[in-house]
Amino acid sequence: MQSPAVRVIGLTRRFDSTLALNDVSLDVAEGRFVSLLGPSGCGKTTLMRIIAGLDRQTSGRVEIAGVDHSASAPNRRPVGLVFQRYALFPHLTVAQNVGFSMQIRGEPQAAIARRVTELLRLIQLDDYGPRSIDQLSGGQAQRVALARILASDPPVLLLDEPMSALDLKLRQSMQIELRQLQRQLGKTFIFVTHDQHEAMVMSDEIVLMNAGRIVQRGSPEEVYFSPNSLFSARFLGDANLIPGTFQNGVLAGDGVICRPAAAAAMTRAEGWACIRPESVTISLASGEHGPNMVHARISETIFQGASRRYHALAGSHRFLVDQPTTQGTPLGVGDEVRLSWPDSAVAMIDEPTHG
Amino acid sequence: MNHGLLARILYATYLAALFLFLFAPIAVVVVFAFDAKGIATPPFEGPTLRWFRAVLADPVLQQAAANSAKIAVITVILCILIGTPAAFAIARLNGRGVRAFALVISMPLMLPTLLVGVTLMAMFSSLGVGLSMWTATVGHVLVTLPFLVFTLSARITSIDPQLAEAAANLGATPAQTFRRITLPLIGSALACAGLLVLGWSIDEFTVSFFNMGGGSTLPMAIWGQMRGGVSPTVNAISTIMLGLTVFIILVVHRLGNIAALGGKTG
Ligand SMILES: Nc1ncnc2c1ncn2[C@@H]1O[C@H](COP(=O)(O)OP(=O)(O)OP(=O)(O)O)[C@@H](O)[C@H]1O
Ligand SMILES: [Mg+2]
Numbered sequence: 001m002q003s004p005a006v007r008v009i010g011l012t013r014r015f016d017s018t019l020a021l022n023d024v025s026l027d028v029a030e031g032r033f034v035s036l037l038g039p040s041g042c043g044k045t046t047l048m049r050i051i052a053g054l055d056r057q058t059s060g061r062v063e064i065a066g067v068d069h070s071a072s073a074p075n076r077r078p079v080g081l082v083f084q085r086y087a088l089f090p091h092l093t094v095a096q097n098v099g100f101s102m103q104i105r106g107e108p109q110a111a112i113a114r115r116v117t118e119l120l121r122l123i124q125l126d127d128y129g130p131r132s133i134d135q136l137s138g139g140q141a142q143r144v145a146l147a148r149i150l151a152s153d154p155p156v157l158l159l160d161e162p163m164s165a166l167d168l169k170l171r172q173s174m175q176i177e178l179r180q181l182q183r184q185l186g187k188t189f190i191f192v193t194h195d196q197h198e199a200m201v202m203s204d205e206i207v208l209m210n211a212g213r214i215v216q217r218g219s220p221e222e223v224y225f226s227p228n229s230l231f232s233a234r235f236l237g238d239a240n241l242i243p244g245t246f247q248n249g250v251l252a253g254d255g256v257i258c259r260p261a262a263a264a265a266m267t268r269a270e271g272w273a274c275i276r277p278e279s280v281t282i283s284l285a286s287g288e289h290g291p292n293m294v295h296a297r298i299s300e301t302i303f304q305g306a307s308r309r310y311h312a313l314a315g316s317h318r319f320l321v322d323q324p325t326t327q328g329t330p331l332g333v334g335d336e337v338r339l340s341w342p343d344s345a346v347a348m349i350d351e352p353t354h355g
Numbered sequence: 356m357n358h359g360l361l362a363r364i365l366y367a368t369y370l371a372a373l374f375l376f377l378f379a380p381i382a383v384v385v386v387f388a389f390d391a392k393g394i395a396t397p398p399f400e401g402p403t404l405r406w407f408r409a410v411l412a413d414p415v416l417q418q419a420a421a422n423s424a425k426i427a428v429i430t431v432i433l434c435i436l437i438g439t440p441a442a443f444a445i446a447r448l449n450g451r452g453v454r455a456f457a458l459v460i461s462m463p464l465m466l467p468t469l470l471v472g473v474t475l476m477a478m479f480s481s482l483g484v485g486l487s488m489w490t491a492t493v494g495h496v497l498v499t500l501p502f503l504v505f506t507l508s509a510r511i512t513s514i515d516p517q518l519a520e521a522a523a524n525l526g527a528t529p530a531q532t533f534r535r536i537t538l539p540l541i542g543s544a545l546a547c548a549g550l551l552v553l554g555w556s557i558d559e560f561t562v563s564f565f566n567m568g569g570g571s572t573l574p575m576a577i578w579g580q581m582r583g584g585v586s587p588t589v590n591a592i593s594t595i596m597l598g599l600t601v602f603i604i605l606v607v608h609r610l611g612n613i614a615a616l617g618g619k620t621g
Contacts, residue, residue: 054520074523081524087517091539101525104535152525 003066005030005156005188006051006079011060013046013212014288020046021057022212030065033182033189035199038209039235044192045084047160047209052081052332064156080149084160084192086141088133093183094144095120101152119147138165139174144146146178151200156188163198175201196236200224225276226347233274233349240275240319243353250291251348255315259291264348272349277322279345282310285336293340294319298333312339360617381597388590406591407416411492416592419576420564422488426557426572430495431549438503439545457508471498472565479566486568494562499555503548510544525594543610550610554603557596 004027013021020043028034031197036044049055051062053074061070069077088097095116096103102112118124123143128136136144142162149157162178164172170240179202182189193199199206207217208231216223216232231240244253246266251258251273258273285295298321300311308330310321319339331337388407392400445457461473475494479486514537522532552583560574571579571583573596 054524074520075526075528077524079524081521083517083521085515085517087515087521089518089521089536091536100522100527100535104525104527104531148525178452 007063035203080154257291260346261343277320388594406587423573442507446508472562476565499552506548
């Protein structure tokens with residue numbers, strides 16, 4: 001089997017009293033677009049820096065394309081890093097910034113000029129070559145930083161929140177462009193973000209981090225619909241989290257019975273069920289009762305454009321329900337309804353319900 | 356309206372008085388350097404370059420000027436070689452040791468040069484080192500080092516450390532990073548600091564006086580000539596040195612502007 005593009009094993013990084021990375025192990029297969037997602041301070045930048053060799057791990061190993069790079073100098077590692085704050089060279093022009101790595105490798109001037117022109121066209125800054133870098137907007141600086149890395153042509157690109165300076169519109173178009181670029185180049189991208197939407201839009205795979213550890217990894221769908229912890233469930237968007245006691249493969253909360261599609265392995269007699277608001281179907285009340293079904297009364301309706309959000313009270317639970325705006329007739333506050341969801345929408349979370 | 360006018364008149368008067376106070380002595384020296392009469396008293400009796408010619412032809416002054424130039428150049432070189440690593444250490448490392456180091460380096464800046472000159476001389480004599488141009492140079496380096504180190508470390512602090520990391524990530528070795536990124540970014544600050552050291556060294560009297568041994572530097576030679584009263588040749592040398600200093604200041608000023616431009620994006 002081919003060795004992974006990047007593999008880190010048991011990586012730990014301690015800064016005085018903080019444990020920025022705590023025994024992190026991760027394989028990233030070649031050609032994948034992997035997002036590192038997590039709250040501020042969870043160690044994303046630290047992991048990137050250690051892979052690039054700009055920071056040294058307290059313990060653990062870093063392999064790139066099957067070669068042990070745990071102790072090698074940053075200029076010998078075949079990875080390109082786009083910095084959280086760009087780090088463009090202020091005394092060089094845009095073109096010189098982009099051509100820097102080729103200049104270092106001693107490539108002929110004509111080849112450098114040709115490649116720089118190509119890359120400037122790719123990032124749609126064709127005429128910006130002679131400009132000084134403090135004449136660039138945040139979004140342009142962003143793209144120059146990307147072009148500068150592409151010129152050095154590393155097999156692995158590490159992108160540390162490269163879109164944080166962009167406004168929403170530009171950010172969304174850059175997300176798609178970056179994704180297309182990655183497919184086209186066939187390179188491995190490790191993309192850092194703390195925006196869960198961005199991670200879901202762009203990635204083949206999401207690696208969710210918290211407090212220096214990887215808490216979950218998988219495809220965006222897996223991580224979104226089958227969170228393995230309360231943290232995952234809450235971090236990736238809104239969730240109905242139902243605490244209850246676990247018996248005979250079902251979770252019984254206060255008046256709600258949740259039945260997962262596959263028997264979950266639970267370590268204790270209590271736990272949580274997670275159901276995303278989109279998975280819940282809402283219909284006018286009827287007498288039926290059973291698992292994955294509950295009687296509720298609507299307490300709030302919020303128009304959100306593509307979908308309509310309902311708050312529905314069922315006993316002590318307040319359910320969040322999203323229904324496509326174009327389906328069914330809108331319901332109103334006070335309507336008695338039935339909420340139901342398929343077995344496949346139930347994710348069991350093996351965490352204590354209190355404390 | 357009237358109030359504003361009054362304020363402006365007062366302000367202009369103040370500025371005029373200040374400039375007069377600052378520059379009148381210099382103007383007197385420069386004017387009488389070109390005076391044919393030979394004594395620095397009015398009236399001015401026609402322009403001449405005689406005193407300048409006398410200065411340039413005087414073997415004692417020639418020797419002193421050569422000494423000063425050599426000492427100044429060697430001082431600048433030694434300061435850069437010793438001071439640059441120190442500036443990097445102060446700017447990039449932190450901790451107790453580095454702060455103590457910075458304090459020690461800054462000491463000569465705070466001590467009176469008289470004290471530095473005398474103690475240095477005492478040290479050389481107790482070590483049995485004969486006084487010469489070289490011992491004076493050591494004194495100059497000691498006194499000018501803080502200028503260079505702190506000018507430079509201020510600049511280095513303003514440079515984003517991620518620039519060097521980005522260069523390494525793009526394949527540059529530490530040597531290439533220094534040459535292509537760090538040096539261009541600190542270059543103007545280094546030139547400024549070097550010129551300040553050069554100017555200071557050429558003007559320096561006290562430390563040289565105690566540590567030169569037999570020879571003399573230009574300021575020492577001027578002082579020697581002054582013992583016979585203010586001669587027109589002294590005016591001429593002073594004018595030459597003034598011209599040199601103004602030139603250095605102008606260059607530093609220009610470089611300073613460039614450095615400020617480069618620093619904006621840090
Ligand atoms: N040089 C350092 N010295 C001391 N502590 C550090 C250093 N660098 C990072 N840390 C600490 O390590 C932890 C992880 O930091 P890191 O920069 O990796 O977070 P991050 O996930 O990138 O956060 P963000 O989303 O805000 O960029 C934080 O608690 C931070 O304070
Ligand atoms: Mg970060």
